[in-house]
Amino acid sequence: MVNFNGTLAPENEVQLGVHNRGLEYGDAVFETLRYSGGKIFFWEDHYFRLMASMRILRMEIPMNFTLEFLEEEVKKTVETLDAANNAIRVKILVWRKEGGKYTPKTNDVHFLISCEALQTPFYTLNESSYEVELFKDHYITSGLLATLKSNNRVINVLGSIFAEENDYKNCFLLNEKKQVVEALNGNIFLVKGTTIKTPPLTDGCLNGITRKQILAMGKQLPDYTFEEASVSPFELQKADEIFVTNVITGIQPITKYRKKEFSNTVAKELLAKLNLKARLT
Structure with a gap:
């Protein structure tokens, strides 16, 4: 119905x-x-x-x-x-x-x-292989409209076809300035040491609900520094962890990008806190 x-x-x-x-x-x-x-x-x-x-x-x-x-x-x-x-x-x-x-x-x-x-009533961590690649055929135009959840999603469709044809689980999208903006189905976070970084809305990423929750949780996590700053493609292989967030999956850790393999320690910690916040909100 x-x-x-x-x-x-x-x-x-x-x-x-x-x-x-x-x-x-x-x-x-x-x-x-x-x-x-x-x-x-x-x-x-x-x-x-x-x-x-x-x-x-x-x-x-x-x-x-x-x-x-x-x-x-x-x-x-x-x-x-x-x-x-x-x-x-x-x-x-x-x-x-x-x-x-x-x-x-x-x-x-x-x-x-x-x-x-859905299969599970709460967020669970998918620890299976999750390899991603850059989708460079088309770019997101940074600006206010890019942050909206509109049904103008043809770049996401084409990127998803590219990922399927090349056996990737997901792709990162770039804006017209060649900055990494988001994944096909959610926002991205990079972890380097104790710094957790995500692209700013001004770069054209979706104004994601789970992204908002993660950033808000950062205020209660003194062990980490959260920042909204532009992400260069060259930063991807230097990160300790990368994960994708959306309201259905919660947090999806990236396991491999090109030759770099990633851990999921921070993703696992944040997912537990996200589940708690979802139950209490």
Whole structure:
């Protein structure tokens, strides 16, 4: 079942217009959520990022789009899914209503909530081989739009095809200044000694929810120094650890980049703290 504008219906019965602006122009934003134990992980952060994204794209935010309303719509949707361990991946998609070409006829929106079961109710560390490479065919253009969770993800699609064709688990994306920005499916962190570094939003990385949690946790970890600073490709092989963060996986350690193999000590420590924070938030 999916939730289309507040109405539950089987997925194959929901009909979207052939002139859907999300399809025709990429005029849409989305949030991917992790739902477990009867709650949405870091829901307030997701909600406010969605509202900010809609404002940036000049969408009209409906009066009923409150924190409580959307949370209830998510719960209403996930209750239709038979998930054995009650762990669910949820996607909220919001797009501008049909009409117009590049210039829309209205700024009003539709929304769709879909969900699928996950294997574990909490974050677990994947310690299997996870080799990555740089994707250099296309670049992310740094700026505010690059930080949004919009459905303009063609670089991520092409990078994922490249990774699959070359037996990589993931790829790092570069911006127009040849700085490392993020991975195909999340933000990146580099560990060198006691310094943990992640690219700044101004370089064009996604304003990730898990990235935000990791940076906030850094304030309670006196043994480490966290910094937001540009990352050169030459730094990758000098790091002690590299890991990718997103709200579904939590933290994914990189095991190999080119000739360099990495440990996962810090990733394992942070993952335990992320699980605790998710349960308490």
